[in-house]
Amino acid sequence: MDKIDRRMLQILQKNGRISISDLSKELALSRPSVSERLHRLQERGVIEEFSARISLKELGREILLIVQVSGLKVSPQEFETMVRQKEDIIECHRVTGHVSYFLKAAVSNMDRMRLLIDSLMPYATINTSTVLTSPVMYRYAIPQDNSFDN
Known part of the structure; x- marks a missing residue:
């Protein structure tokens, strides 16, 4: 590159x-x-796809949540299958450390947030944070050094 x-x-x-x-x-x-x-x-897979970035706020999904998932009560495969079916979950990352997954969710109201949290509780220990602001919502990515140069 x-x-x-x-x-x-x-x-x-x-x-x-x-x-x-x-x-x-x-x-x-x-x-x-x-x-x-x-x-x-x-x-080469550097460009994976072309898509549109959508305003969650304009879709009425103004409440952004970060959910920490630990102490899984089911297999990772079962948990991931369930998470893929939840439309409110917009990102899911399996991570190392005492937390098993970080989820990013966008919901329209507190009732929807409660329903999402309630639906996750049978699978693991859930710790939810509400995002107040996002100083870096999205950052463009390019290689950081010349290690890819021809």
Whole structure:
């Protein structure tokens, strides 16, 4: 991965809908060259998908929760199967340490929060925190050093 690839990743993370033509102008490269680089980054799995970032607040899901899960009462596979079915859970991370999982959930009201917590309690010990603010909601990611340079 060279400087052009890293710059392409920056541009695409800011605007995933940018046209190949506009991207080629930004990078000062031909459209075929940009298309080839883009395709290569997708084949290598650097670019996993293109999607839209949605405002949870505008969807009426203003309460953001971080749920710590410890002391599982079921197998990790059973827990993960259950979590995948909960639409209020928007992220699930299995981690090391005394906490087994961190979940991120977005709910519309306190009743919905209670229902989610109640549904998780049979599976593990649950500790829930409500997010007050998010100073870093999302950060664009590019390689931090030149270890990927050709």
